[in-house]
Amino acid sequence: MSLIGADTFKWEDQDKRLNIMFRMNRNIKYGDNVVVREDEIAAFYRDGKVLAYMDRPDRYALTDLNAPIVGKLVKALSGAQQQAELIYLQKRAFDGKFGSKQPFQFRDKEFGMVNLRVFGEFRYKVSNPENFVNQFVGTLNFATSAEIEERIKEQMVLLIYAALGDMKNQGMGVADLASNLPNIEQVVLSKTNDHFALYGVGIDKISGLYVSLPDEVQKAVDTRASMQITGTNYAQYQSGQAMREAASNPSGGAAAAGVGVGAGIGMGYTMVDAMRSAQQQPAAGTQPPAPQQVLLCPKCGAANDVGAKFCNSCGTKLIVETIPCPKCGAKVSPDAKFCPECGNPMKATKKCPKCGTESPGSAKFCPECGTTF
Numbered sequence: 558m559s560l561i562g563a564d565t566f567k568w569e570d571q572d573k574r575l576n577i578m579f580r581m582n583r584n585i586k587y588g589d590n591v592v593v594r595e596d597e598i599a600a601f602y603r604d605g606k607v608l609a610y611m612d613r614p615d616r617y618a619l620t621d622l623n624a625p626i627v628g629k630l631v632k633a634l635s636g637a638q639q640q641a642e643l644i645y646l647q648k649r650a651f652d653g654k655f656g657s658k659q660p661f662q663f664r665d666k667e668f669g670m671v672n673l674r675v676f677g678e679f680r681y682k683v684s685n686p687e688n689f690v691n692q693f694v695g696t697l698n699f700a701t702s703a704e705i706e707e708r709i710k711e712q713m714v715l716l717i718y719a720a721l722g723d724m725k726n727q728g729m730g731v732a733d734l735a736s737n738l739p740n741i742e743q744v745v746l747s748k749t750n751d752h753f754a755l756y757g758v759g760i761d762k763i764s765g766l767y768v769s770l771p772d773e774v775q776k777a778v779d780t781r782a783s784m785q786i787t788g789t790n791y792a793q794y795q796s797g798q799a800m801r802e803a804a805s806n807p808s809g810g811a812a813a814a815g816v817g818v819g820a821g822i823g824m825g826y827t828m829v830d831a832m833r834s835a836q837q838q839p840a841a842g843t844q845p846p847a848p849q850q851v852l853l854c855p856k857c858g859a860a861n862d863v864g865a866k867f868c869n870s871c872g873t874k875l876i877v878e879t880i881p882c883p884k885c886g887a888k889v890s891p892d893a894k895f896c897p898e899c900g901n902p903m904k905a906t907k908k909c910p911k912c913g914t915e916s917p918g919s920a921k922f923c924p925e926c927g928t929t930f
């Protein structure tokens with residue numbers, strides 16, 4: 558039954574779609590009918606608070622006849638002030654994406670102050686219709702679902718920042734972030750219940766968490782991660798990189814400097830020696846890096862890859878080709894006729910007919926392949 562002049566209210570599909578909340582643009586009054594469907598909650602709101610809400614599907618006539626069901630509400634509507642706002646809520650869960658607008662300043666013991674940004678996805682729903690409406694409509698005076706989601710996102714980011722702060726205090730560094738993302742998701746998820754209870758919001762999933770670091774920090778972290786995987790120290794890592802580059806680029810770069818067959822002069826020779834001694838002493842991590850393994854620029858001091866021809870920082874030419882003096886081992890320019898250290902004639906070398914290695918003129922065997930001269 559319906560009274561003359563009574564209106565029927567329902568949440569129209571075009572208003573519903575992506576909205577977790579919809580505020581009717583007209584007030585309801587005593588005698589109106591309110592339709593509540595399976596996936597909806599109807600909240601009746603006045604003076605900044607929820608009067609009552611209905612979450613069972615039905616068509617409710619707001620009259621005295623229905624007093625047992627809508628009693629409290631009907632009493633409110635039949636008093637001196639007879640109108641209330643109708644606010645529909647969805648029962649289903651919504652997916653949201655969050656991303657930090659302001660970076661989080663993470664004071665890392667290795668990298669100093671690092672600006673982090675976090676991104677991810679979460680699923681939320683109305684967990685308490687009264688709190689939801691009282692907070693978002695009553696306290697914050699929001700009218701749209703977009704505003705609500707924006708607020709939830711901001712709060713998610715704050716929760717994540719708080720969790721990162723706690724984990725940092727327990728010793729986590731930025732280099733540990735990537736491997737800890739699932740932990741961080743769980744920690745944050747466990748805190749959402751308390752945090753969002755006031756908002757009447759339940760978060761049941763956080764996924765795809767991603768923390769972005771400034772480029773230079775990310776590079777350093779990646780390098781360290783690769784080293785941990787291969788179990789090497791930094792110097793060995795760098796020389797390994799050089800060998801890999803040589804293998805994939807046999808015509809130039811590090812290969813020309815001596816990783817390939819037949820190396821015996823200049824940089825190639827010293828590098829092969831460095832590799833050999835590194836292999837003989839596999840105590841990774843305890844060895845100070847041999848000077849040949851990371852090339853320090855003589856001009857600006859920047860560390861360069863083994864095999865680099867020019868400093869990556871100032872452009873200074875790095876490879877001064879030398880050959881070892883066959884008598885005293887001093888590094889001598891390949892152009893020199895005599896060793897400036899001991900005076901040994903430098904041209905008295907032989908080239909191995911088999912492998913091409915240069916050896917001292919007095920040598921009886923090739924030091925590289927053992928060929929008899």
Ligand SMILES: [Zn+2]
Pocket residue numbers: 854855856857858859868869870871872873
């Ligand atoms: Zn330099």
Ligand SMILES: [Zn+2]
Pocket residue numbers: 882883884885886887896897898899900901
């Ligand atoms: Zn010499």
Ligand SMILES: [Zn+2]
Pocket residue numbers: 909910911912913914923924925926927928
């Ligand atoms: Zn040889």
